[in-house]
Amino acid sequence: MFETQKEEERVLLLGVTLPEQENSDMSMAELESLAKTAGAKVIDGFVQNRERYDSKTFIGSGKLQEVAQIVDSEEIDTVIVNNRLTPRQNTNLEQALGVKVIDRMQLILDIFAMRARSHEGKLQVHLAQLKYMLPRLVGQGVMLSRQAGGIGSRGPGESQLELNRRSIRQQITDIERQLKQVAKNRATSREKRLDDSTFKIGLIGYTNAGKSTIMNALTDNKQYEADELFATLDATTKQIYLAEHFQATLTDTVGFIQDLPTELVAAFKSTLEESRYVDLLLHVIDASDPNHAEQEKVVLNLLDELDMSNIPRLAIYNKMDKVESLTATTFPNIRLSAKGKNSKQALRRLIVDQIREQFEPFTIKVNSSELYKLYQLQKVALLEPFDGTQDIEEVSGYISPKNKWRLDTFYD
Incomplete structure (x- = not known):
């Protein structure tokens, strides 16, 4: 056969x-x-x-x-x-x-x-x-x-294709009703996440820039990745550890594209909005594409339309193994090949450095009997190395303003 x-x-x-x-x-x-x-x-x-x-x-x-x-x-x-x-x-x-x-x-x-x-x-x-x-x-x-x-x-x-206009309109009404319910459920879940102290990171970029490859590098997971447009469509969120016990979530979303159909901008607004509530955006750019500067503009313009231009952003110029020279237009940035041997470690360091700039420095004194409290603190704060053998430890680090209240427990 x-x-x-x-x-x-x-x-x-x-x-x-x-x-x-x-x-x-x-x-x-x-x-x-x-x-x-x-x-x-x-x-x-x-x-x-x-x-x-x-x-x-x-x-x-x-x-x-x-x-x-x-x-x-x-x-x-x-x-x-x-x-x-x-x-x-x-x-x-x-x-x-x-x-x-x-x-x-x-x-x-x-x-x-x-x-x-x-x-x-x-x-x-x-x-x-x-x-x-x-x-x-x-x-x-x-x-x-x-x-x-x-x-x-x-x-x-x-x-x-053969259905009449009335049937089409009825279907549109029905789907919009279903999507409203989905959006309502999403909003409820989002409120819970916003109440959560976990640091949130979003991946954005032009389609085929390498977002899924970056996602896999940071999560050790297997998100579908391929050299094709729109390899990822549905939003995916994973938990990652960036430094010691410091927790963050990483969300990968649909790629941006020039002249995105208005029907899709409206239809996928709720999906794209998942990135509106993050603490840091990783803007992935295909450095090997000769039109990468124009692609950056497309992404930045869409960020303006979505009221996301005020979110802190770190540019990742990806696929540098295919580039001899590069004139960067977005700062701060990191240049790498996501599939490179040491890229994962370098990317983690740069992200941690960027988070540290957004956080506020602090120094606390901790009794040896209360060192266990630092374990929970490490999940939301970036702590500098400390001895752990002293009766009273002086511990320094960086913490988000929204989590600063957690330091009060050490002053009781």
Whole structure:
């Protein structure tokens, strides 16, 4: 019995650059990576410079004819447009080219559908797909008549393409109700964590910067990591020990990306908000990417939108083994290769140094009979080495202002 291998979809990438737009090369390269992540084989790509998008077909008639010839000669299955198409443009392009046409937003939604693992994540993806689909139900031509599926039609939204608008709206209402309950439960859990004295760290960064690799290095755990976009989608929180008994939690979240669909920004707001309540952000940057400076700007702009720009931040320039030189733009920072031999120790030291700067110094005197109290204190404070053999020990360290009350027990 022979096993048949599913053929990759042959895709052609298409973009339009307007006069005021910058970094079109970066955007098209990212689109290619997104397409490969979705399982496509990229055959070719075209970018047209225009004053404005064509309201009917997105690109000019001459370029459309050229693309149609390539689609036919190269046996293209799907055309992926590096912009957001209107329903009218989408329909007209499909009729003119005779193949499936999806835009950047639908491609990202498709990848998120592949990556969602948790119940909440699947609900969020489904909601985003339905909101994207709603204005596109009428007159979709090739898109609505196609039964084969493929890139752009996976996940919870796949079986909903033939449903009418009323049904879609009812589903949206139902999912939003479920997500409100999930958000309520999340808020309750968050309040408990905020009352907790544990130091909280969040991992953020552009997609594929190496956040999961950093997570694994600090937790000795096996978070899924791969050289692909959106390898991690659902938020994951682990407990780590940074120095002696000092406890912290580390949360890994979905990667940021240029032009993130508004449907996903809204749908994943509760997931991204997990990082709004941390004490320190680790901003992971792929130093080997020639566009890392632009990627940093994307992340910083999204942090502003999420009201997270005031949280202390440590930049981690990752993948330095692939870089000859680097001009850093974010400080403070550490430069390393997360998979390097001594990177774990160096990263821990830098994080501890950063925490120490956020904490307040203290010195206490502890009777030998009360040394046991230091064990609990070490969980929330960074203590300097002490003898432990003296009748009265003088112990110095650093502690968070919110936990400073714990020192009162030594003054009783």
